[in-house]
Amino acid sequence: MLQLSYIHENTAEVIKRLAVKNFKAEEIVNSIIEKDINRKKIKQDLEKNLAYANQIAKEIGALYKSGNISEANEKKEITKQLKETEKQLNQQLSVLESEVDQLLVQLPNLPYHLVKPGKTADDNEIILQEGYIPESTNNLPHWEIAAKYDIIDFELGNKVTGSGFPFYKNKGAKLQRALVSFFLDEASKEGYNEYEVPLVVNEASGYGTGQLPDKEGQMYHIGLDNLYMIPTAEVPLTNIFRDTILRAEDLPVKCTGYSACFRREAGSYGKDVRGLNRLHQFDKVEIVQIQHPSKSYETLENMKDYVAGLIRKLGLPFRILRLCGGDISFTSAMTYDMETYSIAQKKWLEVSSISNFESFQANRLKLRFRDGNNKTQLVHTLNGSALALPRIVACILENNQTPDGIKIPEVLVPYTGFDMI
RNA sequence: GGAGAGAUGGCCGAGUGGUCGAAGGCGCACGCCUGGAAAGUGUGUGUAUGCCAAAAGCGUACCAAGGGUUCGAAUCCCUUUCUCUCCGCCA
Numbered sequence: 001m002l003q004l005s006y007i008h009e010n011t012a013e014v015i016k017r018l019a020v021k022n023f024k025a026e027e028i029v030n031s032i033i034e035k036d037i038n039r040k041k042i043k044q045d046l047e048k049n050l051a052y053a054n055q056i057a058k059e060i061g062a063l064y065k066s067g068n069i070s071e072a073n074e075k076k077e078i079t080k081q082l083k084e085t086e087k088q089l090n091q092q093l094s095v096l097e098s099e100v101d102q103l104l105v106q107l108p109n110l111p112y113h114l115v116k117p118g119k120t121a122d123d124n125e126i127i128l129q130e131g132y133i134p135e136s137t138n139n140l141p142h143w144e145i146a147a148k149y150d151i152i153d154f155e156l157g158n159k160v161t162g163s164g165f166p167f168y169k170n171k172g173a174k175l176q177r178a179l180v181s182f183f184l185d186e187a188s189k190e191g192y193n194e195y196e197v198p199l200v201v202n203e204a205s206g207y208g209t210g211q212l213p214d215k216e217g218q219m220y221h222i223g224l225d226n227l228y229m230i231p232t233a234e235v236p237l238t239n240i241f242r243d244t245i246l247r248a249e250d251l252p253v254k255c256t257g258y259s260a261c262f263r264r265e266a267g268s269y270g271k272d273v274r275g276l277n278r279l280h281q282f283d284k285v286e287i288v289q290i291q292h293p294s295k296s297y298e299t300l301e302n303m304k305d306y307v308a309g310l311i312r313k314l315g316l317p318f319r320i321l322r323l324c325g326g327d328i329s330f331t332s333a334m335t336y337d338m339e340t341y342s343i344a345q346k347k348w349l350e351v352s353s354i355s356n357f358e359s360f361q362a363n364r365l366k367l368r369f370r371d372g373n374n375k376t377q378l379v380h381t382l383n384g385s386a387l388a389l390p391r392i393v394a395c396i397l398e399n400n401q402t403p404d405g406i407k408i409p410e411v412l413v414p415y416t417g418f419d420m421i
Numbered sequence: 422g423g424a425g426a427g428a429u430g431g432c433c434g435a436g437u438g439g440u441c442g443a444a445g446g447c448g449c450a451c452g453c454c455u456g457g458a459a460a461g462u463g464u465g466u467g468u469a470u471g472c473c474a475a476a477a478g479c480g481u482a483c484c485a486a487g488g489g490u491u492c493g494a495a496u497c498c499c500u501u502u503c504u505c506u507c508c509g510c511c512a
Binding site for chain 1: 431439440450468469470471472480481482491492493
């Protein structure tokens, strides 16, 4: 969430920059400022009141000690009054605080200056495109390949759980395991610390990374215990550092983790969700960095290049997009999307999203570091998929078809133990 | 799941109604001592927020979380959460 002090000092700029995200902020921002000024005033009154009450309480203590009971009792009368005022001020304060808070969480993160305005995904900028794309082929879509080689069973998933929860079988299951291991090993080589994370998180964690409030609908919720199934390992990985103060020399903090990801994907139907294109449960290796504010964009570039390198090693044609204001997420300041090309489906599939959240998450997480002057300052957080499996698998299956079967990318062979499906 | 004990600053740990933001120790920072270091020694060392141009200073809140009793709560009461021990169950 945005910092109140920043909104106060840069009101016009906040409104202007949020317009790049097609967000009309004026009304909310003005309301926040008005309420916050009011809040501050009431808080000051309350604190004066409390200071006075504290002082009297001390005096009463002293009077009792010296045996001056009657004067002590007189003073008690004064405090009764004070308590009444205190109660009222407190009530007003908590109302205003929650109102300000409610408005504040509605404001998206400010887009970075490089983010162009735009309405939809069509307005995203293509930064780079790489790899050979044939004009036309007779390659089968992956759902047919999956059935032909008996490696992914969608119907079985349907029977046991529901649509969007496939079973991976035989060489399909081994390919999953190989990809996860490959991605984790690569991340380790790059200096990321590996974690195995809880697959469910509490409410505070959901709030910390920005899934809550408002995006409850995206997550599976376990009502009995009030826990949420994670939509990405970003949530537990980033929340490791909730409520912490790091030392400047600890930065950057780099961590990675594999997890199954669970997404309700309410409202998605049709051909986009065919096969592996959109699932309720899928596997992903995530990378997260916590970085000094002055270096976060340099880091974003590094992360983007790292993920591009992974795709290159897998031998898939891909492109990198810088998302426009209209397509960028609520919490992100700037995002690169990675898309690999499926030659059977003849379309680009998003396989990674790499974002700089600047201090937006850190502010909610209360994740800070001590700077040179020993002051605490919010860090910047970044994360990216490196990578999400299903669409990578779809592209491997669709692009690598040969008369002898599906060719496994060379880098994966040590992990799979076979080079053909 | 049952019974009991507990939760205090970066860590350990004292504190059962007032002078407690909290003794003492460890750690850390700076200084003295030293040729240099260790030892010794001195000083300092939480977070948030407000007043202030800023610093200094001062106010307020925070001793698991929330509520209550009281003029006054780390300390008493209630609720919740978590941890530990024993028992039960169990991959």
